[in-house]
Amino acid sequence: MNAVPAPVAAASASSADLLLWVAIPYICLAVFVVGHIWRYRQDQFGWTSRTTQLLEHRWLRWGSPLFHLGAFMVIAGHVVGLAIPDAWTEAVGITEHTYHTTAVWAGSVAGVAMVAGLGMLCARRLLNRQIRRGTDRSDKLLFPLLSVTVVLGITATAAHNVFGAGYDYRSTVSVWFRGLFVLQPHPEAISGAPLLFRLHAMSAFLLFAAWPFTRLVHVWSAPIGYLARPYLVYRRRTTPTAATAVGGRTRSASGSRRAA
Numbered sequence: 001m002n003a004v005p006a007p008v009a010a011a012s013a014s015s016a017d018l019l020l021w022v023a024i025p026y027i028c029l030a031v032f033v034v035g036h037i038w039r040y041r042q043d044q045f046g047w048t049s050r051t052t053q054l055l056e057h058r059w060l061r062w063g064s065p066l067f068h069l070g071a072f073m074v075i076a077g078h079v080v081g082l083a084i085p086d087a088w089t090e091a092v093g094i095t096e097h098t099y100h101t102t103a104v105w106a107g108s109v110a111g112v113a114m115v116a117g118l119g120m121l122c123a124r125r126l127l128n129r130q131i132r133r134g135t136d137r138s139d140k141l142l143f144p145l146l147s148v149t150v151v152l153g154i155t156a157t158a159a160h161n162v163f164g165a166g167y168d169y170r171s172t173v174s175v176w177f178r179g180l181f182v183l184q185p186h187p188e189a190i191s192g193a194p195l196l197f198r199l200h201a202m203s204a205f206l207l208f209a210a211w212p213f214t215r216l217v218h219v220w221s222a223p224i225g226y227l228a229r230p231y232l233v234y235r236r237r238t239t240p241t242a243a244t245a246v247g248g249r250t251r252s253a254s255g256s257r258r259a260a
């Protein structure tokens, strides 16, 4: 990386820094946890992605996989870039140059997929009258907040690490992020980061606070059980005729298959 990493200042943080980079993130995380418990207890039947597949499927067929595939890649990149200290990746032989090149390429592909997918999902919601009518207050909060977070993320990557001189967020933003979770906050680590990174991190925390009150709760209910669940058996309602009855079982009963 050709950038000079901004050093983590040892100076004590200002009250504005404490508010922005300690108090607000902790409040958002508390709302995230308590909000999920509240939602689970109050609204288990509403705990769903509220799919609109039956109303429109052409845009959804492309938009949804693009967005979700991009999101999985972005999450993986964030786990490595934010949660794992650079000393650890270097200890296993991943140089700063290798990390940076991979992060920029994979991050850009993932970010573009996410932006394109989200663009399609937003477009069909705006352009299809039936979907627009079914858009409730939680969607009106979620879609703009999600879009702002994603666009700020990809803009920060593009401006600083694709077209810019390079910015080593692992020695600033990541230090601040990890500090929150080990209860040793370092607000001064992020306060000097470029504006796009700060705006992106702040909008992400606001998204975390909104999360439990939106359709994003479906993330915790991924249908992994589908992979291992038993086959469903379909039986005809009509009485079997002699031609279809074989050895006491009907053909339809033996022709079991997975449900679509």
Ligand code: HEM
Residues within 6 Å of the ligand: 074, 077, 078, 081, 082, 103, 104, 106, 107, 108, 110, 111, 114, 146, 149, 150, 151, 153, 154, 155, 156, 157, 161, 169, 173, 177, 197, 200, 201, 202, 204, 205, 207
């Ligand atoms: C507080 C939490 C978060 C922090 C501190 C954070 C930080 C970052 C950083 C440092 C980058 C630049 C990566 C690079 O240049 O290689 C980035 C990029 C990005 N972020 Fe985040 N992020 C957070 C949460 C989120 C969330 C919740 C989303 C999506 C909903 C998101 C979406 C993106 C996207 C699309 C990119 C551009 C693609 C990429 O480089 O991975 N981020 N983020």
